[in-house]
Amino acid sequence: MCDAHRDKTVPLSDIPESVDRVTSFGADGGCRIDEFFIDRAIDFAWMAAGKTQPNPLVGALVVKDGRILGEGYHQKYGEDHAESIALERAGESARGGTLYVTLEPCAHTGNTPPCVDEVISNGVGRVVIPTLDPDERVNGRGVRMLRERGIQVDIGVRSDRALLLNMAYFKSKLGLGPAVTLKIAMTLDGKIASRRGQRDDITGTEARRMAHRLRAVHEGVLIGIETFVTDSPQLDCRLLDSVDPPVPVVIDGSLKFPGRHPWLDRRQMVILTSKDAPEEREAALVRAGARVVRCGTSESAIDIAEAVAELEKRGVSSVLVEGGRKVFSSFVEAGVWDGMFLFVSPVLFGPDGVGLADRAVGKENLGARFAGASVVSGDVVVSLISEKTRSAILDRLS
Numbered sequence: 001m002c003d004a005h006r007d008k009t010v011p012l013s014d015i016p017e018s019v020d021r022v023t024s025f026g027a028d029g030g031c032r033i034d035e036f037f038i039d040r041a042i043d044f045a046w047m048a049a050g051k052t053q054p055n056p057l058v059g060a061l062v063v064k065d066g067r068i069l070g071e072g073y074h075q076k077y078g079e080d081h082a083e084s085i086a087l088e089r090a091g092e093s094a095r096g097g098t099l100y101v102t103l104e105p106c107a108h109t110g111n112t113p114p115c116v117d118e119v120i121s122n123g124v125g126r127v128v129i130p131t132l133d134p135d136e137r138v139n140g141r142g143v144r145m146l147r148e149r150g151i152q153v154d155i156g157v158r159s160d161r162a163l164l165l166n167m168a169y170f171k172s173k174l175g176l177g178p179a180v181t182l183k184i185a186m187t188l189d190g191k192i193a194s195r196r197g198q199r200d201d202i203t204g205t206e207a208r209r210m211a212h213r214l215r216a217v218h219e220g221v222l223i224g225i226e227t228f229v230t231d232s233p234q235l236d237c238r239l240l241d242s243v244d245p246p247v248p249v250v251i252d253g254s255l256k257f258p259g260r261h262p263w264l265d266r267r268q269m270v271i272l273t274s275k276d277a278p279e280e281r282e283a284a285l286v287r288a289g290a291r292v293v294r295c296g297t298s299e300s301a302i303d304i305a306e307a308v309a310e311l312e313k314r315g316v317s318s319v320l321v322e323g324g325r326k327v328f329s330s331f332v333e334a335g336v337w338d339g340m341f342l343f344v345s346p347v348l349f350g351p352d353g354v355g356l357a358d359r360a361v362g363k364e365n366l367g368a369r370f371a372g373a374s375v376v377s378g379d380v381v382v383s384l385i386s387e388k389t390r391s392a393i394l395d396r397l398s
């Protein structure tokens with residue numbers, strides 16, 4: 001590697017160790033070599049959660065003869081793109097190698113020069129990507145430019161995991177509305193609490209760090225009032241370095257939320273309530289700093305689609321839903337979700353435990369497709385994508 005390259009190289013110590021404790025598998029066809037490397041690039045990309053907006057999370061690897069020669073991820077908005085870091089690290093040896101990158105390489109000049117130029121000038125022979133980039137300045141142009149220079153480009157490897165990595169980015173660029181992700185921690189027997197009204201730490205720290213990464217890529221984090229009362233969660237990103245926490249959102253049909261709480265004056269919280277909630281409670285909460293939004297109801301449950309639309313009007317256009325059971329079931333039943341992350345811990349809560357869902361939803365109505373699984377220290381994170389969302393995005397990208 002020449003000195004110029006070495007100067008721009010990201011030291012290995014800058015790459016958080018935790019990626020080495022994550023082993024991921026996609027659900028779309030075993031663990032072949034391309035899938036293996038794209039999975040690793042996706043795991044790298046997640047490391048920068050909360051630091052790249054409005055840019056997407058991107059990871060990249062340069063591989064030759066089965067050996068990783070360089071890897072990197074887009075670490076922060078305005079800084080080097082993942083492909084560029086991986087190529088710099090690989091240096092001269094990238095010639096004839098394969099570049100694995102989690103999104104189509106960019107074809108336009110932004111804060112950094114177009115990555116396609118760098119890919120071409122480094123002599124890479126093949127590029128593997130899960131999907132095209134929905135940004136209209138790129139969408140297909142990057143791939144065309146590479147192919148025109150004789151570089152083989154393979155598209156579609158681990159596309160479901162890659163869509164989940166940047167769901168809000170894909171949906172907003174394609175005009176598909178707000179992004180909704182469901183996240184829940186559960187036991188091997190599908191329980192989310194050991195008994196009613198009980199707060200439990202189900203998964204270990206590494207899995208919780210991943211959950212904080214999910215928070216970091218959403219503008220809002222939503223829970224039901226019962227979870228607020230039982231768990232008193234902080235809904236922040238304290239296991240990550242210098243990442244702003246999302247806006248807390250609570251579904252609270254009769255405005256039981258307390259008049260004093262740090263979220264009220266410090267976190268611009270939103271309370272979603274019903275049209276007949278007491279006016280004096282609303283006035284008190286608004287005075288304390290909450291944004292109170294009245295939504296339509298059916299059988300005293302707040303209309304989920306309306307709630308998400310109201311959040312978008314208030315600048316919360318991506319939301320991570322963290323339960324509890326009633327809230328989770330309402331989103332699933334309404335079909336208002338794009339991705340789902342189930343954090344599974346090897347423990348059984350038995351018959352007293354609270355189950356994940358409070359009603360049955362058939363396979364057809366659920367419309368969920370397994371995207372992948374990651375082994376994170378002692379826990380497993382299973383990810384699913386909504387069939388409806390997946391087709392809407394892929395139809396528009398091609």
Ligand SMILES: NC(=O)c1ccc[n+]([C@@H]2O[C@H](COP(=O)([O-])OP(=O)(O)OC[C@H]3O[C@@H](n4cnc5c(N)ncnc54)[C@H](OP(=O)(O)O)[C@@H]3O)[C@@H](O)[C@H]2O)c1
Pocket residue numbers: 183184185186191192193195196197198199200202223224225226227228230231251252253254256300301302303304322323324325326327328330354
């Ligand atoms: N393992 C995990 O990841 C996890 C995560 C979160 C919670 N939990 C556990 O789950 C339990 C709490 O769950 P929960 O089911 O009792 O309560 P919840 O889902 O947190 O809150 C449900 C409440 O929200 C209000 N609500 C209004 N509209 C709603 C709608 N459309 N859909 C759903 N709720 C609506 C209702 O109260 P009003 O009638 O007053 O409006 C309802 O009783 C706790 O034990 C907690 O520890 C586990």
Ligand SMILES: [Zn+2]
Pocket residue numbers: 081083105106113114115116
């Ligand atoms: Zn780029």
